[in-house]
Amino acid sequence: MTFRARHLLGIEHLSPQEITTILDLADRYVDMNRRTVKQSDVLSGLTQINMFFEASTRTQASFELAGKRLGADVMNMSVALSSVKKGETLIDTAMTLNAMQPDLLVVRHPSSGAVNLLASKVNCAVLNAGDGRHEHPTQALLDALTIRRAKGRIQRLTVAICGDIAHSRVARSNLILLGKMENRIRLIAPPTLMPAGVGDFGCELYDDMRAGLEGADVVMMLRLQKERMDGGFIPSEREYYHRYGLDAEKLAHAKPDAIVMHPGPMNRGVEIDGELADDINRSVIQEQVEMGVAVRMACMDLLARNLRAERGRRAVGVMV
Ligand code: CP
Numbered sequence: 001m002t003f004r005a006r007h008l009l010g011i012e013h014l015s016p017q018e019i020t021t022i023l024d025l026a027d028r029y030v031d032m033n034r035r036t037v038k039q040s041d042v043l044s045g046l047t048q049i050n051m052f053f054e055a056s057t058r059t060q061a062s063f064e065l066a067g068k069r070l071g072a073d074v075m076n077m078s079v080a081l082s083s084v085k086k087g088e089t090l091i092d093t094a095m096t097l098n099a100m101q102p103d104l105l106v107v108r109h110p111s112s113g114a115v116n117l118l119a120s121k122v123n124c125a126v127l128n129a130g131d132g133r134h135e136h137p138t139q140a141l142l143d144a145l146t147i148r149r150a151k152g153r154i155q156r157l158t159v160a161i162c163g164d165i166a167h168s169r170v171a172r173s174n175l176i177l178l179g180k181m182e183n184r185i186r187l188i189a190p191p192t193l194m195p196a197g198v199g200d201f202g203c204e205l206y207d208d209m210r211a212g213l214e215g216a217d218v219v220m221m222l223r224l225q226k227e228r229m230d231g232g233f234i235p236s237e238r239e240y241y242h243r244y245g246l247d248a249e250k251l252a253h254a255k256p257d258a259i260v261m262h263p264g265p266m267n268r269g270v271e272i273d274g275e276l277a278d279d280i281n282r283s284v285i286q287e288q289v290e291m292g293v294a295v296r297m298a299c300m301d302l303l304a305r306n307l308r309a310e311r312g313r314r315a316v317g318v319m320v
Contacts, residue, residue: 001025003302006310007119007126010135011176019177022298023145023154029294029301030145033069042301043072046103050076051093052129053084053109058264058289059129059138063106066296072104090114091121098122103307104300107131112169125303127296133169133228139263140173142295144181146288147218150259154181160213160254162188163222163244163271166195167229170263171222175201188212190244192233209243209250216254220261221246221272237270247273251282259284 002017011019032038048067052060060076067074077097079085084093090109097105098121105126107115112132119126130136148154159178165171165187175198178185185203187194199205206212213219224240234240246260260276260283268274277283 001302004306005303006306007128008137008299008303009116009119009126009128011137011140011173011180012135014137014177014180016180019141019144019180022141022295022302023148025298025301026141026145026291026294027149029297030149030291033290033293033297038069039071040069041071043067043070043104043304046072046304047101048072048074048104048106048300049097049100049102050074050106050129051079051097051108052076053079053090053107053114054130056108056129058292059108059136062289062292063127063129063138063296063300065293066300067104069293070297070301072300075102090118094118094122098124104303125307127299127303130169133167133172135173135176136169136263137173138292138296138299139170140177141299142288142291143170143174143220143261143263144177145291145295146261146284147259149287149291150284151217154178155183157217158184158186158215159218159220160186160188160216161220161222162209162212162246164193164224164233165189165198165222166193166233167225168222174220175203179203186212186216188244190234190240209246210253213250213253213258216258218261219246219251219254219258221266223263223265224267224271237267241270245269245271245273246276248276251276258282261285261288263288 001021003021050063064074102124105124106129108129109131112134115128115131128137144154161171187203188206262285
């Protein structure tokens with residue numbers, strides 16, 4: 001298996017071979033998760049701490065389930081009830097938890113780069129569960145697994161990523177991953193939600209949904225991130241839905257077998273029609289959630305192998 005990383009901080013640090021290694025292992029965990037007994041001991045004896053400084057349903061729940069199914073001791077730090085509320089900094093909080101000897105630290109933080117900074121201060125493996133507008137690597141990996149299972153491959157596809165690109169770490173991680181795997185990527189957004197310089201990633205830019213969706217294999221919708229907006233990025237939600245919301249009429253411009261994705265949480269009737277989101281013939285949104293558990297199991301399994309190997313080498317070095 002090809003996977004040498006100490007931490008999982010972003011897709012930009014992974015090679016195509018490492019991405020394939022994660023997806024192949026995650027496929028095996030999908031099978032395990034569909035059994036009645038979903039238990040393994042690959043993280044037995046290890047301690048996993050989840051620190052979420054931003055709200056989460058899918059990512060936090062799936063990291064917790066992933067750790068428990070692999071036999072780790074899992075602790076969810078409640079940031080709202082912690083000394084962060086008394087003004088303790090991220091680094092002091094991380095150093096305090098680090099002193100309790102965790103092995104895996106899962107972190108979500110509103111500031112881009114915060115998770116990388118934290119990883120440089122601790123002894124354990126750090127997994128980025130989303131940092132600001134920077135990266136959400138496990139989301140891109142679970143999206144890749146969902147696409148690979150639906151389309152039979154994760155190369156040479158036309159993928160349209162639509163909506164609030166400007167505020168989206170999901171879009172950024174997907175852009176990097178899908179580019180590394182040699183897909184054709186189209187970004188569709190109003191000019192106010194298309195970040196400057198994004199064309200440097202080698203993708204095609206559109207501000208018209210129908211033109212951008214023409215012939216797409218995969219349609220990935222993004223949430224309008226109102227909490228990261230401090231100005232008038234859209235005239236109104238009604239107008240946004242009219243021009244950029246995905247409905248059956250706009251989807252008809254994509255390939256007849258195009259799949260519809262959304263990382264969640266969804267704003268129904270803003271970026272996507274609710275009925276389309278629930279249409280099991282087109283939408284793979286529930287599969288994305290299922291793949292999330294398996295991908296996080298695979299990532300923690302691989303990081304734990306590297307951590308154990310590193311500790312083993314250090315122990316031998318001490319003995320010699
Ligand atoms: N997709 C995603 O990150 O969802 P949550 O915010 O619910 O974790």
